[in-house]
Amino acid sequence: MKTSVLPARSTVFLFALCTALALPALAQKQKSTDLSGFPLLWSAKKTPLTGPFIPGLNAALLLSDEQKEKLIAAREETLSNAKLQKLGAGVKLNPNASDAEREAARKANEEARDQFKTRVENILTAEQRKLVERLNTVFEESLTAAQEAYRGQLEQVVKTDKARAEELRQEVREKSHKDFKARLEGMLSKEQWAALAKAAEAEEAAAKNSVKVKKP
Numbered sequence: 001m002k003t004s005v006l007p008a009r010s011t012v013f014l015f016a017l018c019t020a021l022a023l024p025a026l027a028q029k030q031k032s033t034d035l036s037g038f039p040l041l042w043s044a045k046k047t048p049l050t051g052p053f054i055p056g057l058n059a060a061l062l063l064s065d066e067q068k069e070k071l072i073a074a075r076e077e078t079l080s081n082a083k084l085q086k087l088g089a090g091v092k093l094n095p096n097a098s099d100a101e102r103e104a105a106r107k108a109n110e111e112a113r114d115q116f117k118t119r120v121e122n123i124l125t126a127e128q129r130k131l132v133e134r135l136n137t138v139f140e141e142s143l144t145a146a147q148e149a150y151r152g153q154l155e156q157v158v159k160t161d162k163a164r165a166e167e168l169r170q171e172v173r174e175k176s177h178k179d180f181k182a183r184l185e186g187m188l189s190k191e192q193w194a195a196l197a198k199a200a201e202a203e204e205a206a207a208k209n210s211v212k213v214k215k216p
Helices: 009-029 058-062 063-079 082-092 099-123 126-157 162-187 188-210
Strands: none
Touching: 009 063, 009 082, 063 099, 082 188, 126 162, 126 188
């Protein structure tokens, strides 16, 4: 029996729902044209709408300020709209939510995601959309290769050693990201690669600065 490295479909839905709920708070922290972590049209296995696979990836699209503003507005009016947040929170925070309520939340989330995707497609240029499609394919290939490389090890411990299984999953993620980034450098133009590297450095620095140090 093959061992799945990625979460089950239900877990993916909950992740997407929680991500949508977290977007307003994230948006408040971001500058008006800051797209670090922005989903755009990135997609991975069982996750049709996800954030960039590695830090700085959005910058490789060389988006204009006008495009960035339109993208943020699209998110706020679809994935982050108040009605969707209220509906999603009602299900997430209520362990006794009915099947009908959960189904309504799922449908609303799917509709918002589809609307967001359509608006993003209209904002990006044909060349940018083509690049996103290419990078989605390359990332899926890198992820699949990493999963296959670790499949045997995972199958041996997934039911007996959860801690080790999680360590291996983390190694899968790290390997897939490393391989993906290595392939990117040969695909992107010098300008695109420079933009990605600069944005990645800024995002990683911001992430380090945001880590709270616990007092002894």
